[in-house]
Amino acid sequence: MLTVRGVSASGYRSLRSIRFPVDVLSVFIGANGVGKTNLYRALELLQSAAAGTLTRDLAMEGGMDSALWAGKRKLGDKACITLSAELFDPEGGSVPLTYEVEIGLVQQYVTDQGHRVAMGAAFVQEAQIKREALLQSTGRRPVTLLDRVGAKGFARGLDGRKQELAAGLLATETALSALKDAAAFPELDLVRRTLLGWRFHHDFRTDKDSALRRPCLAVTTPTLSSDAGDLAAVFATLAHIRQDTADLEDAVADAFPGARLVIPEPDRFARFGIIFPDYPKRVFEAAELSDGTLRYLALAGALLAYRLPPFIALNEPETSLHPDLIEPLARMIAKASERTQVWLVTHSERLADALGREHHSRCHRVVKRDGATWIDGLKLFGAFEDED
Incomplete structure (x- = not known):
């Protein structure tokens, strides 16, 4: 490419x-x-x-x-x-x-x-x-x-x-x-x-009827689709085909200290959930996660997938994210730019500054x-x- x-x-x-x-x-x-x-x-x-x-x-x-x-x-x-x-x-x-x-x-x-x-x-x-x-x-x-x-x-x-x-x-x-x-x-x-x-990611749907909140077909999926509807399959591909989720686990721990992403072996469908430190025996499935948490995981799927596209464009990726997630997001974007081109537009001065620190990239106004x-x-x- x-x-x-x-x-x-x-x-x-x-x-x-x-x-x-x-x-x-x-x-x-x-x-x-x-x-x-x-x-x-x-x-x-x-x-x-x-x-x-x-x-x-x-x-x-x-x-x-x-x-x-x-x-x-x-x-x-x-x-x-x-x-x-x-x-x-x-x-x-x-x-x-x-x-x-x-x-x-x-x-x-x-x-x-x-x-x-x-x-x-x-x-x-x-x-x-x-x-x-x-x-x-x-x-x-x-x-x-x-x-x-x-x-x-x-x-x-x-x-x-x-x-x-x-x-x-x-x-x-x-x-x-x-x-x-x-x-x-x-x-x-x-x-x-x-x-x-090329992949374009913007405005991930996180409402109750969103595809992100439902299991998806268990098909080997090395690259996230633009709407992130196959996110569970992307995670399952990393966990059970590539058998390497180190970067993904680091990104989750960076954003949610003490939390752990759970990716069960798929049957006909692929699923995922998170265990939070306050509830160590409880898996919160995708349908239960907050909009911001789910959006962050979708960005993780886009930026840390098994095979990245030749070019990723992000439109205001900070939307709906808690301010504490901006620095972890910047680190994910910088990590992805080691494997592909990343192009993004943002409102967030904090995200732009964080990317400057993580990647030494210049932000254009x-x-x-x-x-x-x-x-x-x-x-x-x-x-x-x-x-x-």
């Missing part, structure tokens, strides 16, 4: 135009309303491009009218959203790759009866893929591996020859999701698998500048001041 080196987004909500580097551990802090969540959502939309759900996901968040940059535009600026990710192999197995996708409004014409009709294979108010590209940096001139404008374009095969895109590619489909021949297009396949492997989301210390060319 590839590592993320940088991300850029323009025309999306409060992201007028921004490009920022991504580190092993990237921490962003800011007040409400400055656009931290839009940075997070831009990453999710890049994954949607790989999954083939980009236009559907934009429709679910209100459509292009809601998603487009709402501020002032210069004369000639296009009403479109552009997202890109710079990816590389930290072990030097492949040269850097940059994937970019541009989403815009459907072109329309008006009939003699005054009806608006979409041009191309899309509905009138539906987002449309305007352009896609995959570039490979060779040190000289970048090699174009994918170039798509509208429905036309080409992908460069393993032999270096250009192959025209299939005529059946819809205006709402990304070529990244449609071209699935790994043998013919290995770089496209690598980028797609990398993006699909998200601000609003002339109505647009920006990051303090970020230069226009996409590097931070102390990284020149």
